[in-house]
Amino acid sequence: MGNGTGRGRPPGRMAAVVGAGMLTAGLVTACGSDQGITLNLYYAPEDTFQKVVDNCNAQAAGRYRIVYNKLQRGADDQRLQMARRLAAGDKGLDILGLDVTWVPEFAEAGWAEEWTGANKAQAEAGVLPGPLATATWNDKLYAATKNTNVQLLWYDDRITPQAPATWDQMVGESEQLKAAGKPHNILFTGAQYEGLVVIYNTLVASAGGHILSEDGKSVVMDQGAVQALEILKRVTSSGITDPSLTNQKEDDVRQAFQRGNGAFELNWPFVYASYADEQPKDLAHFKWSTYPSVQPGVPAKTTIGGYDLAVSTTSQHKPEAFEAALCLRNRDNQKFSAVKDGVPPSLESLYTDNTPLDPAKPVDADNNPSMATAYPMRDTILAALKDAAVRPLTPAYQSLSTVISKVLSPPSKIDPQKTADELRSKLTDALNSKGVIP
C-alpha cells in the first residue's frame, strides 16, 4: 500500500517508510501483544448497542477490547457480508450477530464454533425454550441468544373492541366491517420475501403441521401445512386485504395501519413505539393480543425472530470471544437493549422484572424506563414466546425461504393441494442444493 510510489524521489520513499511503519504498528496492535486483544463484533445496527459494548469493555478491564462493526440494515446483506468473509477465511471476525434463521447454516458450513462446558451452561441458563432452539443445530449449541422477538395481533378498540380469538372470527369480523363501510383490512407482510414465510410458518405451526421433518433433512408438508395454505388463500382472495398487500413489508404494514387502512395488523412489537411517537393521542386505543388461533381452543404458535451471538471459527481469540459474547447478552445488557432499543429479551426472568434501569431512582417512562413502561404488552409477548414456533431449522433455510415466498406469491393465487405439492418438490430440491431458487 504505502510503498507503491516507486519513483525514487525522497518524499515518496519517506511516505512509503512511514506508511509501512504505520501498517506494521497496526498489525502489532491487532495481534495484541501489549495492548490487549481486539475482538471484532459484526452485528446489525442497533441504536444503543455501542453502550452495551462499552459496558463489556469496561468489565473486561483491558484484557480485551470489543470493536462494534456495524453490518448493513438489511438482513440479507448482513448474512452475505459475513458469509463472504468467512468463506474466504477472514481471521478478523470474532463475534457474529446471527439472525435466528442462520445458525444451522453457519454451523454446518463450519463458520460458527460450538459452545461447550461452562460457556454453554451460562448461555443456556434462564433462556426461553423457543429462542434457545434457534441457537441449536444437531443437538449442539452454536450461539448464545441475544434477543428474541415475536409478532402480535394489533387492533384499534374503537373499531373492534375485542381481539378475535381465531382466524375464522377475524375474517368474519373483517367482512362485516367491510359491509358496514368501516376500516376492515387484515394487514400483514404479503410481499414476496421472508415476511410472508413468517406468516405462513405461524399458520402451519398453529394448525399443528410441519414443513420439514424434525431433523431438517426432509420435506413433510402435512395436512397442517395444507390447511395453512387454505387460510392464506381465503384471507387474501376475499377483498379484506390492502391493495398493496403483495408489496408490503413490516414498515409498510405499520404505516398502512396508522393511516387507518386496516382493522387488524399482524406485526412485531416495534409498531407500538412508532405508534406512540407518531400518534400519541390515539395510543390508548391501540391494543394487542396474541395471534388468533387456527384450531379453536388451541393457542396459536407464533414464529419467533431475534438475534443470536456466535463465535467465528476463524477467530484468533476464541476464549475471549466466548466471554465477550456472554457479556454482550447478559441479564443487565439484555434489559438495557430491551428498554432502550425495543428488542425483547430472551431471558425469561426479565419479563417479570420491575426495577427500572437505574434502580436507585423512581421509574420514569422517558428517563428511567423499566420493562413495564417499555413493554406494556410484555405478558402477551411472554405468553406468545412460551408457546412459540421456530422456523424450519436447516442449513438451507435461505433457499427454502426464497422458494416458499416465491411459490406463495401472490397468496390470492394459491391452490392449496397443488401449491403444497409444488412446495414439496421444490423444497426437496433446495434441500439437496439441486434446484434453482427463483
Added chain:
Amino acid sequence: MSTVEDVSATPRQTTARSGKPALSEGKRAERRLGWLLCAPAAIVMVAVTAYPIVYSVWLSLQRYDLRFPQDTEFVGLANYAAVLSDSYWWTAFATTMVITVISVAVELVLGMLLALIMHRTLVGRGLVRTVSLIPYGIVTVVAAFSWYYAWTPDTGYLANTLAGNSAPLTQYIPSLAIIILAEVWKTTPFMALLLMAGLALVPDDLLKAAAMDGANAWQRFIKVMVPVMKPAILVALLFRTLDAFRIFDNIYVLTSGQNNTSSVSMQTYNNLIKGLNLGIGSTMSVLIFITVAIIAFIFIKLFGTAAPGSDQGGKR
C-alpha cells in the same frame, strides 16, 4: 465480448503475414519485442478474465454448496440438466428476452429521433445534447429508486395520477412495463449518442443530391441515411442488446424479481451469491455467457455488424 481479429494491420505487418519466410534479423527482433511488450497485458487479461471463466466452468460441473462443504462432489453435467429443466430458469429467460427485445426496439426508434434532433439543432446545440444525456449520467440504482417511489401508491406521483388505487409494481404486466420504461428512459441517450456518430457519417452532398432528384424527407432517410449509417446502427443495437440482456439493477430495485419479473442475472445472483450455491450459480453464469456469445455471433455473422476495432464497415 465480441473480440474479432484485428485485420486493420499496418502495411508492414501485412507483408509479414503474407507468408514469406524471409524475415530479417531485425524484423524478428522487432517481433520478439512486440510479444514482450504485449505479454504483461496478455497475462493480466488471462488472470482477470480467462481464469474466472475457466474456474466457473469447473465449478458448474460440481455440486458445490458453501453450506454443505462436505458434500462437494463432481457431478458432470447434472447442474446443467437441473437448470435447463427448471421452469424458474425459463421464466426468467423469457422475461429477460421480452425486456431485451422490447426495450431495444423502443430505444432504437426514440434514439434515432433524438439523434436527428440533436444533429439538426441549430440553437443551443450543446445544451440540447447535455440535457438529453442526463438520464444516462444518473446512476441506474438511483434512477430505479426514483421510479420505484414514483410508482408506489401514496408516495408516488405517477401511481397516484395514473394507476388509480392499484399498485402497479405488484402486477406482472404493469411491473414489466415499468421495468422496460425505466430501461428505455435510462439508455435511450446512449443509443442516441451512438446513432448521432453514425449520422455524422452521412455526407451532406448525398442528401442534397437526393433532394435534387426529388426524394422527400422520408425517402432520404430510408434510402440514403439508413444505408450509410448501417454499421453505426448495428453496433448500437449489438451494444444495447448485450447490455439489456444482462439487466439487473432496475429489476433488483423495482420488484426484486417478484411476480415473475426476475431476469437471468437476478436469478444467478440469487443462487450464486445469496444462495451460496456455487455449482448451480456458476452453471447459470456459464449459460448467460454462452447466450451473450450467441447473440454477439448472430449480430456479427448474420447482420454483419462491424465489430469494435474493425474498420471493415460490416462487409465481413
